[in-house]
Amino acid sequence: MNKQTNKNLDLELKKFFFEKAPELLTRASMGWIYTLSYEKDFLIDNFYLKETNQSKKKKNIKYLKKRSFKQNFDLFEKLQSFFSIKEKWKFMKEINTKKNLGVLNDSFENATDKVALQLAKKFLSSNKKLNVLVIGAGCCGLFFANNLKKKLGKLTNILVCDNRIQQPGVREPYSRNWLTNLPKFLFTNKVDESLTEVFDWFSNGNYIGVTLNMMEILLLQSCKKNDIKFLFKDDPYDDLIKESNVDLLVDATGGKIYECYPSHKEKNILLKIPTNQNNNEYLSFFLKEKNNYHYPFFLDKQIINYQFKIVGIAENLSTVISKYINENNNDNLFYIWVGKLNKELNEVLIIVNIKEPDIEIFYDLLKKRICIKEFEFFDKKTKSRIDNRIVELIKIILNTKTNLDQIYLEPPFSYTPRIKLFYKNLPTYYDRTIIPIGDSYYTGNAKVGNGLGMHLLYIDELTKAMTKCF
Numbered sequence: 001m002n003k004q005t006n007k008n009l010d011l012e013l014k015k016f017f018f019e020k021a022p023e024l025l026t027r028a029s030m031g032w033i034y035t036l037s038y039e040k041d042f043l044i045d046n047f048y049l050k051e052t053n054q055s056k057k058k059k060n061i062k063y064l065k066k067r068s069f070k071q072n073f074d075l076f077e078k079l080q081s082f083f084s085i086k087e088k089w090k091f092m093k094e095i096n097t098k099k100n101l102g103v104l105n106d107s108f109e110n111a112t113d114k115v116a117l118q119l120a121k122k123f124l125s126s127n128k129k130l131n132v133l134v135i136g137a138g139c140c141g142l143f144f145a146n147n148l149k150k151k152l153g154k155l156t157n158i159l160v161c162d163n164r165i166q167q168p169g170v171r172e173p174y175s176r177n178w179l180t181n182l183p184k185f186l187f188t189n190k191v192d193e194s195l196t197e198v199f200d201w202f203s204n205g206n207y208i209g210v211t212l213n214m215m216e217i218l219l220l221q222s223c224k225k226n227d228i229k230f231l232f233k234d235d236p237y238d239d240l241i242k243e244s245n246v247d248l249l250v251d252a253t254g255g256k257i258y259e260c261y262p263s264h265k266e267k268n269i270l271l272k273i274p275t276n277q278n279n280n281e282y283l284s285f286f287l288k289e290k291n292n293y294h295y296p297f298f299l300d301k302q303i304i305n306y307q308f309k310i311v312g313i314a315e316n317l318s319t320v321i322s323k324y325i326n327e328n329n330n331d332n333l334f335y336i337w338v339g340k341l342n343k344e345l346n347e348v349l350i351i352v353n354i355k356e357p358d359i360e361i362f363y364d365l366l367k368k369r370i371c372i373k374e375f376e377f378f379d380k381k382t383k384s385r386i387d388n389r390i391v392e393l394i395k396i397i398l399n400t401k402t403n404l405d406q407i408y409l410e411p412p413f414s415y416t417p418r419i420k421l422f423y424k425n426l427p428t429y430y431d432r433t434i435i436p437i438g439d440s441y442y443t444g445n446a447k448v449g450n451g452l453g454m455h456l457l458y459i460d461e462l463t464k465a466m467t468k469c470f
């Protein structure tokens with residue numbers, strides 16, 4: 001890209017990020033306020049737990065010298081070939097296990113690692129186009145790539161990298177089968193049409209409905225169809241950045257590459273969020289810096305709570321479950337959410353808060369996701385130590401005459417909100433502007449809807465601003 005356009009782009013990005021920053025802070029704070037207002041009994045004091053309980057997943061990557069996989073097949077064509085919606089849905093649910101389709105392969109599948117890197121450098125070395133390196137092929141990185149390509153077409157070369165791999169050239173399966181709450185307007189005319197057609201098959205009304213991992217796989221395939229390239233390798237991309245003509249770095253890693261950012265000068269920032277229309281009443285948060293992110297504290301206590309999910313519950317159980325929850329939820333232990341898929345596919349998601357003394361127990365019980373049926377075999381002593389309402393709710397589900405094979409208890413996770421704040425200028429890495437999107441910018445609270453949906457909205461606004469320079 002020529003120097004003048006590059007300069008204009010930097011100015012436009014700076015204007016965009018700094019003008020939007022107050023709005024982003026307000027959006028992010030919606031999640032903190034929700035937790036303070038409705039889940040204060042579950043806020044935790046003991047930060048030590050947070051550090052020690054993180055699951056440290058050991059990677060087992062096989063290093064094969066030569067990559068040899070089948071050619072990518074056309075997922076959208078394949079889906080068209082099924083007659084019923086149920087068949088299409090079944091195929092999508094099983095797609096991660098269909099290894100020979102090459103769905104998770106990168107764009108340099110037949111090259112050695114070294115050659116793949118060379119080809120990637122070459123791809124990002126155009127003098128005429130905007131060369132964008134997106135780090136992170138999760139939902140926001142993929143949406144950004146798809147959305148920008150739709151707007152700029154041949155004016156841009158986009159390469160998306162990811163380090164969560166089975167082996168070089170092949171990404172790990174997308175596994176988060178979580179229901180989403182994303183309105184269709186976020187996608188309509190903003191991404192490739194083949195995607196929105198698939199969403200229409202599965203959804204009920206104005207929401208896309210599909211699970212997070214389905215959305216990711218569909219976005220990935222649609223990006224590939226639109227000439228966006230992928231590189232799946234697990235070591236850093238510094239050589240790729242230094243030895244190509246990358247114009248812009250997009251951090252879509254969910255906050256994993258915090259060390260690429262310069263440290264913020266202000267370590268403690270007082271933030272007052274108005275709580276009424278007249279702006280004369282406030283909630284005061286302290287934002288404290290750690291690892292180049294700012295974390296909200298209220299009255300000296302960090303906003304952080306632990307939860308686990310029960311997923312895959314068929315919609316027809318929602319009445320009996322809701323009844324129990326409504327009668328036993330004075331402290332908001334449970335959060336129940338009925339999905340937005342069409343009737344025959346729809347599911348219910350339950351998020352269960354965990355009290356501080358029970359966190360260790362749940363980390364022990366749910367080291368990995370387990371089918372709900374296994375809960376029956378947990379020893380009585382352990383069950384007696386956790387909140388009895390959780391045991392009762394699970395019993396109710398187990399006693400329903402339904403297929404329990406699809407219902408899972410997922411490992412615990414924490415809601416630990418944080419936000420990236422900028423200091424005077426946009427950050428750079430190896431002299432390239434680096435911009436955070438999605439959870440790399442701030443983490444939302446799934447219960448308030450200030451997470452993924454708002455990230456996608458923001459990304460579309462961001463790419464609109466970028467397009468002005470071309």
Ligand SMILES: Cc1cc2nc3c(=O)[nH]c(=O)nc-3n(C[C@H](O)[C@H](O)[C@H](O)COP(=O)(O)OP(=O)(O)OC[C@H]3O[C@@H](n4cnc5c(N)ncnc54)[C@H](O)[C@@H]3O)c2cc1C
Nearest residue numbers: 136137138139140162163164178180253254256413438439
């Ligand atoms: C515990 C939890 C539960 C949630 N539950 C729900 C829910 O039920 N429904 C819902 O809609 N939303 C939910 N959300 C929110 C949603 O998951 C996030 O908003 C969304 O995943 C953010 O997308 P992202 O692309 O920014 O980050 P991610 O989805 O985290 O994607 C990051 C990508 O970057 C890659 N990556 C990481 N580090 C590197 C690196 N160094 N180099 C290259 N690649 C890298 C990762 O492999 C991954 O592909 C939840 C979030 C959390 C944390």
